[in-house]
Amino acid sequence: MDIVWYIYVTFIGLMLGSFYNVVGIRVPAGESLLGRSHCPKCGKTLGVVELIPVIGYLVLMGKCKECKSHISIKYPLIELISGSLFLLLFVLLRGNMVEYIVSISFVSLMLIVVVSDLYYQVVPDKVLLVFLPIILVLRMFSDFIPWYESLIGGILGFGFMYLIAWYGEKRFKKQALGGGDIKLYFIIGLFLGYNLVFLSLFFASVIGLLYGMIIRKKTGYIPFVPFIFVGSILSYLVGQAFIDWYLGILM
Ligand SMILES: [Zn+2]
Structure with missing residues (x-):
């Protein structure tokens, strides 16, 4: 009956992904999380079918039914x-x-702050404050890493x-990193522990540099989150x- 579980967690991941789009866009704007999703241009509320993750986007063919304005591909991508990550991590x-x-909580936090960074170039404190205790406490109960590795990871990441x-x-003489990125790295360090926290930053920088080289966007802000x-x-x-592979080469 594995397949039933796989479908179930994927479905939950898709639905939550849709909700994280809403959270990432509404929280920094100070809007309520309640209330139906609507077109940002004309304000038309979405119908029941259009609210279904990914399917809604496909049904609308990426355009608002009312004003025909383009709906960002970011919505279905986040979903x-x-x-996919809810499923992969479950497997x-x-x-x-x-x-x-712990891992899907982390994915949830990251998806929300990715959305906020893409839309507003901010990492909202409110979101960090909700996830900090969840990841801090749950990390203690999982045997992935000992609690002190997690705590030291958080402090090192932040520092x-x-x-x-x-x-x-x-x-x-200009701000290279936002305060939000710094605080976010405390939680990333808690989640990954001191063994992996720097590696995550290394991966992020390499991928970011490659992206910058390929895309060559001239206009200022490239979201780093x-x-x-x-x-x-x-x-x-x-x-x-x-x-392990890298150390194997060195030996
Ligand atoms: Zn519209």
């Missing part, structure tokens, strides 16, 4: 990434339910990002294997 971690819940920001401001998201998930999934 798809959420659904990998089904023997360890606490770890599964290192703080230093980068401080140095960047001193050296280049999506790269932090990819970097930390990669680090969580394959980080230890990557470190």
Whole structure:
């Protein structure tokens, strides 16, 4: 009956992904989380079918029914990434339910802040404050890493990002990192532990640089949180294997 579980967790991931779009867009704007989703241009509320993750986007063919304005591909993408990660992590971690819940909580946090970063270039404190205790406490109950590795990881992640920001401001006289990124890294460090926290930043930077080289966007702001998201998930999934492989080359 595995398949029933797979369908179930994917469905939950898709539905929550849809909700995370709403949270990431409404929380920084100070809007209520209640109330039906609507077109940002003309305000038309979405019908029942249009609210279904991914399907809604396909039914509308990426355009508002009323005003025909373009609906961002970001919505179904966030839903798809959420659904896929809920499934992938379930397949990998089904023997360890606490770890599964920690990891999907982390994915949830990251998806919300990715959305906020893409729309407003902010990482909302409110969202961090909701997830901080959840990840802090759940991390203690999972045997993925000992609690002190988690705590030290959080402190190191925060401290290192703080230093980068401080140095960047001193050296280049402009803000290189937002305060939100720094606080976010405390939670990433808690989740990954001190073994993997720096690797996540390394992955994020490499992917960010490659993206910058390929896309060559001239206009100022490139959101960094999506790269932090990819970097930390990669680090969580394959980080230890990557470190072992790298040390194997050195030996
Ligand atoms: Zn519209």
